[in-house]
Amino acid sequence: MSTAAGQGTAAGQGTAAGREIEFRDAVREAMCEEMRRDKRVMLIGEEVAQYNGAYKVSKGMLEEFGARRVIDTPISESGFAGMAIGAAMMGLRPIVEFMSWSFSLVAADPILNNAPKMLYMSGGQFGCPIVFRGNDGAGGQLGSTHSWSIEGLFSNVPGMKMVIPSNPYDAKGLMKTAIRDDDPVFFLESERVLSMKGEVPEGEYLIPFGQARIARAGSDCTIVAFGRMVHLALDAAAELEKQGIFCEILDMRTIRPLDAGAIVRSVKRTGACVVVDQSWSFGSPGSEVAALVHRECFDDLDNYVHRVHSADVPAPYAQQLEQQYLPNARRICEAVRSCLYRA
Amino acid sequence: MPIKSILKLEIERVSILDEHGNYDEKLGAGLIPDADLVKLYEAMSSCRYLDEVAFKLQRSGRMGTYPQNMGQEATSLGAAYVLNKDDWMVTCYRENCGLFWRGVPMESILLHWMGDERGNAMPRPHFATPIAVPIGTQMLHAAGLAWASKYRGEKQIACTFFGDGATSEGDFHEAANFAANLDLPVVFCCQNNFWAISVPGKIQCSAPTVAQRGIAYGMPCIQVDGNDIFACVYAVKAAAHRARTESRPTFIEMVTYRLGDHTTADDARRYRDQAEVDVWKLRDPLLRTRKFLERQKCWDSSKEEVMMKRIEIEVNAAVTRAEEIAAPPITDAFNYTFAELPADLAQQRDSMQTHSLASEATVTSTAASPGAGGH
Ligand SMILES: Cc1ncc(C[n+]2csc(CCOP(=O)(O)OP(=O)(O)O)c2C)c(N)n1
Ligand SMILES: [Mg+2]
Numbered sequence: 073m074s075t076a077a078g079q080g081t082a083a084g085q086g087t088a089a090g091r092e093i094e095f096r097d098a099v100r101e102a103m104c105e106e107m108r109r110d111k112r113v114m115l116i117g118e119e120v121a122q123y124n125g126a127y128k129v130s131k132g133m134l135e136e137f138g139a140r141r142v143i144d145t146p147i148s149e150s151g152f153a154g155m156a157i158g159a160a161m162m163g164l165r166p167i168v169e170f171m172s173w174s175f176s177l178v179a180a181d182p183i184l185n186n187a188p189k190m191l192y193m194s195g196g197q198f199g200c201p202i203v204f205r206g207n208d209g210a211g212g213q214l215g216s217t218h219s220w221s222i223e224g225l226f227s228n229v230p231g232m233k234m235v236i237p238s239n240p241y242d243a244k245g246l247m248k249t250a251i252r253d254d255d256p257v258f259f260l261e262s263e264r265v266l267s268m269k270g271e272v273p274e275g276e277y278l279i280p281f282g283q284a285r286i287a288r289a290g291s292d293c294t295i296v297a298f299g300r301m302v303h304l305a306l307d308a309a310a311e312l313e314k315q316g317i318f319c320e321i322l323d324m325r326t327i328r329p330l331d332a333g334a335i336v337r338s339v340k341r342t343g344a345c346v347v348v349d350q351s352w353s354f355g356s357p358g359s360e361v362a363a364l365v366h367r368e369c370f371d372d373l374d375n376y377v378h379r380v381h382s383a384d385v386p387a388p389y390a391q392q393l394e395q396q397y398l399p400n401a402r403r404i405c406e407a408v409r410s411c412l413y414r415a
Numbered sequence: 416m417p418i419k420s421i422l423k424l425e426i427e428r429v430s431i432l433d434e435h436g437n438y439d440e441k442l443g444a445g446l447i448p449d450a451d452l453v454k455l456y457e458a459m460s461s462c463r464y465l466d467e468v469a470f471k472l473q474r475s476g477r478m479g480t481y482p483q484n485m486g487q488e489a490t491s492l493g494a495a496y497v498l499n500k501d502d503w504m505v506t507c508y509r510e511n512c513g514l515f516w517r518g519v520p521m522e523s524i525l526l527h528w529m530g531d532e533r534g535n536a537m538p539r540p541h542f543a544t545p546i547a548v549p550i551g552t553q554m555l556h557a558a559g560l561a562w563a564s565k566y567r568g569e570k571q572i573a574c575t576f577f578g579d580g581a582t583s584e585g586d587f588h589e590a591a592n593f594a595a596n597l598d599l600p601v602v603f604c605c606q607n608n609f610w611a612i613s614v615p616g617k618i619q620c621s622a623p624t625v626a627q628r629g630i631a632y633g634m635p636c637i638q639v640d641g642n643d644i645f646a647c648v649y650a651v652k653a654a655a656h657r658a659r660t661e662s663r664p665t666f667i668e669m670v671t672y673r674l675g676d677h678t679t680a681d682d683a684r685r686y687r688d689q690a691e692v693d694v695w696k697l698r699d700p701l702l703r704t705r706k707f708l709e710r711q712k713c714w715d716s717s718k719e720e721v722m723m724k725r726i727e728i729e730v731n732a733a734v735t736r737a738e739e740i741a742a743p744p745i746t747d748a749f750n751y752t753f754a755e756l757p758a759d760l761a762q763q764r765d766s767m768q769t770h771s772l773a774s775e776a777t778v779t780s781t782a783a784s785p786g787a788g789g790h
Contacts, residue, residue, distance in 0.1 A: 122686055123613040146583030146619045147550050147611055175549070178584065213479060213530050217549045383767060384760060388748045389532045396745050396767060 090271035096129045098240035098272050099205070099261065102247035103130070103167060105276065107137055110165065113251055114141040116152055117169030117206075126171040127207055127266050153179035153204070157186050161198045165251060170206035173260060174220040187256040188231030203250045205259035208236070209300060209350050210387040210398055212263045219263075219387035219394075223298075224351025226258060227327045227360075233281055234327040236260045238302035240270035242325055245279030253281070262300035262350075282329035286338075290318035293344040293408050296335055296361050298324040301348040301399060308404035319408060327357050332364055339369045346378045346407045348399050353381040378407040426626045428638045431645035434698040436706055443645050446652075447496070449713045455496060455516075455644055456704045456714070459488040461726045462512040463701060465521060466675065468730050469528065473679040477738070479530040486642070486674035488512040489700035490606050493647025494574050497655050503564075504543045505557035505575040507550070509606065509673070513576075514543055521733035522740075529737060532747065542571070551577065551584030554603065558590045561599040565662055572600040572658040574651070580611025582628055583619045591632040591666065600658035602651060603629065603666045606641060612677045613686040629666025641669030642700040672698070744768075 093101070107113045115130060115137075121144040124131040134142045145152045149170060156166040170176040176183060187200040210219035227234050235250055235257060237243040243261070250257040287302050288309055297305040302323045309319040320338050324331060339345045345365045349358035362377040380399045388394045409415045431439045431446070447455065466485045472478035484491075491506065491513025498504060504517060511524055519537050527534025527546055535545040544560075547553040557575035564571040581587055582605060594601040607625050609616045620628065629636035635657065639646040647669060654665035672695040676683045683692075708714035749756060749764035756764070 119613055144614055144618060146614070147580045148583045148585070150585055151583070178549075178551075178586075215530075215532075215548065383748065384763060385748045385752045388743075389530050390743050390747075391530055392742050393745055393748050397748060 090273050092269045093240055093272050094266065095237075095240045095243050095261070095268050095270070096127060096131075096266045098244035098270075099129050099247050100131060100133065101272070102244045102251070104133065104136065106248055106251040107133075107141060110251075112163060112165045113167065114143065114159075114164060115167045115169060116143040116145060116156060118145055118147060118149075118171050118175075120144060120169050125169060127261070129261070129266070130169070149175050149178040150182060154182040154186065156202050157182055157190065157200055160187075160200045160202050161190065165201045165203075167203045167205060167251065170204065172214075172218055172220075173206045173208040173222045174214075174218045176204065176206065176222065177220070183232075183256070183258075184226065184229050188229055191255070192231060199254050200256045201254045203247070203253075203257045203259050205247075205250075205261065207263055207266070208260035209263040210382065210394055211300070213389065213391050213394055215389040216386035221351040221382065222258075223260060223327055224349070224356040227357055228355065232256045232258055233329065234258045234260065235281065235325065236262065236299035236327060237325060238262070238265065238287070238297075238299055238323050239268065240272050242279060242285070242323070244272055245277050246281070246325060248276075249278045249281060252278070260299060265300045265303075268303075279325065281326045282331050283325065284331035284334035285323045285325060286320065286334075287323040288319065288321040290320035290342070292318045292342055293320070293346060293412055294335070294338040294342045295319050295321045295346045295348060295404065295408070296324060297321060297348040298327060298357070299350065301350055304399055304401050305348050305404055307401040308408065311401060311405055312408055315409075315414075317408060317412065317414065330357075330360070330364075332368070335361060335365060336368045339365050340372045343372050343374050344408075344411045345369070345373070346380065346404065346411055348380045348404055350382055350399060352384055353379060354384070356381065375411045375413065378411040380404050380407050424627065424630055426624055426630070426636055426638055428640075429646045429649055430640040430643055431649060432643050432703055432707055433640065434642070434703055436703065436710070438645075438707065442649060446645055446648055449708070449711050451496070452644070452704065452708060452711075453713055455492060456701070456708060457722055457726075458492055458516050459512060459644075459701050459704065460722060461730065462488050462492075462515060464723070464726045465511065465525075465730050465733075468734060469525070470675075470679060472529075472734065477529070478525075478679075479528055480678045480680045481528045482508050482678045483673070483675035484509050484511050486695065486699060487606055487608060487671045489644040489647050489704075490604065490641045490669045490671055491576060492516055493644050494576075494602070494604055494651045496644075496648055497651040498574055499571075501540065501542055501571050502655070503557065503560045503571060503573040505547075505553045505560065505573055506543065507547050507553060507577055507581070509578075510576050517541060517543065519543055521730065522737040525733060525737035526740060531740070531743060532751075533740070533743060551581045551586035553577065554581070554590035555586050555593075557601055557603075558594045558597075558599055561594065561601045561658075561664075562597060565597075565599060570659060572602065572655060574602040574604060574655070576604045576606060578611060579605060579607040579609065579616050579625055580614065580619050581605075582625055583611075587628075588632075591629060591634065591664070594664035595632045595634045598662045599664055600662050601664040602654040602658060603634075603664065604651070605666070605668050606671055607668050608671050608673045610673065610677070610683075610687065612681060613683075624668060626666060626668035629668075632666075634664045634666055636666040636668070638668040638670060641671030642698050642703070644700060644704055671700075674699070
């Protein structure tokens with residue numbers, strides 16, 4: 073894996089004079105740059121070529137790279153995920169787009185049972201340098217089957233890396249790292265974040281995995297978040313500031329590897345920790361962070377780690393229900409206040 | 416030793432009433448009495464009008480993503496006409512016409528696409544499964560329903576619908592294999608409309624027909640003109656008979672075309688030629704059925720006018736009924752998660768109930784903008 077150009081802990085929004093682009097454009101730029109520099113990289117998935125992708129992430133890529141490298145597939149998630157594994161073993165570096173991570177469940181065997189174990193099972197002979205990417209999470213009012221936050225389920229599996237960027241700058245730098253990584257990388261593009269704009273410099277940069285970013289500095293309580301949840305945490309922190317509570321927000325960027333050091337350092341400073349995680353609470357990144365903090369910061373804590381998750385039910389289809397189901401700024405505020413005994 | 420051919424395969428295509436008005440008297444004899452055909456035509460017209468209304472509702476923000484049925488009405492309707500009331504109709508998302516024929520209320524379907532789970536809680540007994548948007552899943556459920564019906568010694572059969580694209584999912588192949596190997600009373604109706612969103616049929620299947628995919632699993636296969644209500648009825652009737660009397664599956668490729676976009680989230684002009692659409696407009700199932708009825712002296716423009724007035728009233732009333740249903744309470748999200756709600760979930764439910772929607776608005780959220788997307 074290549075190392076980063078040192079922007080790891082910057083505010084993550086580039087320089088003041090930088091141009092602003094959407095999250096989806098940042099992901100595309102990363103893919104295009106990597107495809108220009110490395111002929112082994114290709115993009116494969118449903119509607120990625122002719123249609124520019126279900127979420128328009130691959131817009132224009134068919135024109136630039138042709139149908140040989142930007143490949144529309146049949147509706148066969150298990151098929152193209154499994155094919156990508158074979159192609160990767162033959163030395164290619166496929167990027168596999170799932171229209172939605174919800175549809176990756178059809179491909180559970182190749183992506184969970186094959187890709188992350190190929191190196192292990194071949195005694196180190198065959199790696200799987202594949203990026204699996206797609207839209208993740210609820211909030212688009214797509215009903216329970218199309219609204220998975222798969223980080224809860226999939227981050228449990230050894231052998232793969234998981235990236236969940238919160239902003240365009242990170243998305244680009246992390247995608248480039250993902251493509252150059254020699255292991256399978258699950259790249260999750262949070263629902264509702266794709267159209268979000270942010271500054272992204274023109275020049276090349278990479279962001280290493282396992283380096284959290286301080287999205288907001290504060291002294292009273294550490295909020296650990298990733299993906300879209302970072303924005304909810306920022307909203308909550310702005311509200312809490314009015315009440316004299318100063319939160320530090322850690323944007324984890326990658327769930328696996330998890331920057332445990334950053335979490336521990338922050339919590340040792342603040343003495344309080346709240347985790348915001350869109351997936352269900354049982355056996356989740358949120359519970360992992362809580363276990364970590366309880367172990368490493370036991371003597372620094374004034375209260376147990378508070379966690380904000382989606383409700384423990386399938387994602388509701390109805391709009392108001394879906395909004396209530398998801399973590400939101402109000403629930404984060406409550407968790408922080410409760411954690412600080414200021415409820 | 417000379418090399419011998421050991422297998423020759425054939426696929427029959429059935430067309431009874433074509434787009435030019437040619438009608439096969441022999442195949443059509445006794446298939447659909449004129450009085451029934453009038454009702455079928457009215458059903459198609461009503462479904463077509465609903466498509467128009469739903470499209471406008473979506474564009475004005477009163478409906479989530481909606482998949483129009485336009486052009487494909489005859490496929491599911493032909494099947495529904497043949498099936499018994501207690502046969503299972505296992506659909507994906509473009510079978511409104513058949514569902515309405517079986518008595519599923521229009522407001523249920525509307526409610527569903529307006530973004531409400533309760534749209535799928537159709538009044539029972541309807542023997543229709545929830546609308547299945549994940550591609551492919553429902554075919555295996557149909558095989559399972561038929562399996563259980565056989566196991567219980569009942570006469571119910573299962574008729575399942577899916578697109579050409581869905582035959583690329585493993586689920587299709589596994590369902591077809593099980594249905595054939597276990598001798599299950601299933602009718603597989605593939606609505607081949609040549610497109611899976613922007614992906615043309617040749618990317619899904621290199622064989623000249625989709626029907627032959629069924630042959631590979633050892634079941635009778637047939638291709639029909641899916642815009643011909645007679646042909647659809649003919650094929651499903653034979654298949655249902657086979658299922659009921661011999662407990663054998665059948666694969667029917669219904670060749671049709673969606674005249675509209677994939678869903679309201681799509682713009683089909685971006686990937687297909689208007690010339691192609693224009694050809695299929697001439698093959699519209701409604702057009703040829705109407706002309707046939709006129710020839711039979713069962714229909715005329717004044718009847719058309721009366722019908723359209725009635726349909727407008729009925730569809731608009733259904734929209735009103737659907738829109739009048741108050742948003743579901745948050746307790747709904749919990750109450751159907753388990754047969755018996757565990758104590759910890761009951762606690763979560765009760766604590767969420769105490770937060771009114773108004774309190775959600777106290778903290779403005781930049782990232783929480785709601786809105787139905789969809790594919
Ligand atoms: C497992 C899964 N993969 C992808 C999708 C996205 N998707 C929705 S409809 C569709 C095309 C379906 O085409 P086809 O089966 O031909 O049905 P049609 O809509 O043409 O009737 C796709 C790819 C999905 N809903 N589920
Ligand atoms: Mg199709």
